[in-house]
Amino acid sequence: MTKQLLFKSLLSLSLIGAATVAHAEEVTLNAVSFTPKTAVVSHGFKEFVTAINEKFDGELEINWRGGPEVMPPFRLADAVRNGSIDMALTSPSYYSGLVPSATASNLSFKTYEEIAETDYLERMTQVHAERGLHLLGEIPASPVKFFLFFKDEVTGLDDLEGKRIRVFPTILPFVESLGAEPLVMPMGEIYTAMERGVIDGFAQSNLGWVDQFEDVVNYYITPPYYRAGFSVLVNPDAWSELPEELRGRVQTYLREELASEIDQSWDEIIATGYQQMEDAGFQEVKLTGDAADEYLNTAIEAAWQHLAEDVDPELHAELKAMLVD
Known part of the structure; x- marks a missing residue:
């Protein structure tokens, strides 16, 4: 075998190995929503799951298992906290017994962008952490009344x-x-x-x-x-399985880019209603x-x-x- 052929063979094996390692490092988070997948109100979460899986392909996959047929809506936050599921989309009021201040997000007439300009998300991330939950962010629907x-x-x-x-x-x-x-x-x-x-x-x-x-x-x-606005809750242990740098990119993407896009995507749905x-x-x-x-x-x-x-x-x-x- 010539040196050139040997080099090409080793390079090919190296690339295959790197791809295998990258694939092995992809983290899957199993998610359940408080609404059925087919419900119109699930629109925002569908957009979120699709966008995350495309943008972070090979690094993170969200496996949206379903809605109330998988787990009763009022149990989702506790299930995330105890690790029964990795992630949940839920109404803030559905876990007010666990995080009473969560309901505040609905008690407003502001848009997502107006709220995001304040320290609201950072402050509520701290509050959720005290209750054993990671608040990844909001799937907003500010125009929905x-x-x-x-x-x-x-x-x-x-x-x-x-x-x-x-x-x-x-x-x-x-x-x-x-x-x-x-x-x-x-x-x-x-x-x-x-x-x-x-x-x-x-x-x-x-x-x-x-x-x-x-x-x-x-x-x-x-x-x-x-x-309207819905919380994306993640189990802290499941969240920690992602590299710190990836966690930062995912959270920033949702809070600073994707959420605003979702918030502005409800007009046609509202008009239909x-x-x-x-x-x-x-x-x-x-x-x-x-x-x-x-x-x-x-x-x-x-x-x-x-x-x-x-x-x-x-x-x-x-x-x-x-x-x-």
Whole structure:
């Protein structure tokens, strides 16, 4: 064998070996979402998984195993903390028992970019670490707002007195302050509860489900309130399996580039939701003037007052300054 041929053979073996090592070093994180893969509201996480797997191909793969059929939504944060799963997409309010301040991210009318300009993500990363979780970042949906939907006619806020309204935990104080009776339940149980008269209405966004609720919804109240945003939680031990330099690149990519792109990608989906409400014949109960101002102010103040009961006063003040004031 000539020296040149020997050199080429050794070079080929070296390249094969390097590729094998690189492949062996790829880390897979198994993820579960609080929503089904096919749900419209999963749009942002789908974009996240696709982007991460493409950008960090050979270094990191996120294996999105599914949603509620894999694990009940309210158990996801605990499952991440104890290592049953590596990563979860969840609503901040779904793990408020573990991290009470997490719900603050919804109690705002700011965009993701406005929030990211503050120290909010860094501060909440510290808070989550204290509870055994790594907050990778947010899958934002700032343009997505929430409404109250009803089957029977409502004409204004006075009609809400005593009504049983399905909520997720973040919205509970607001609904309670309106004189209604809030009931916490998962999204998947809303239709049956409305159909059977267990609840009179529910709090929800208008994404992807409207055409399936035509026979149990006739009215909705505007203006909408809050903002949507979903937490990406990672088990600290699983996260530490990635090289430190890679962890930094992944987190920076999500927080400083990808999240803003996702936040700006909801417009068509939101427009479709409004069109579906119109096609279904839902009637808008539009609050105006002082009534609208009272409604939105109550949404913010009731929630932040309630949050003050569970969050350290200094942290509460920090978060409110970044999200509201």
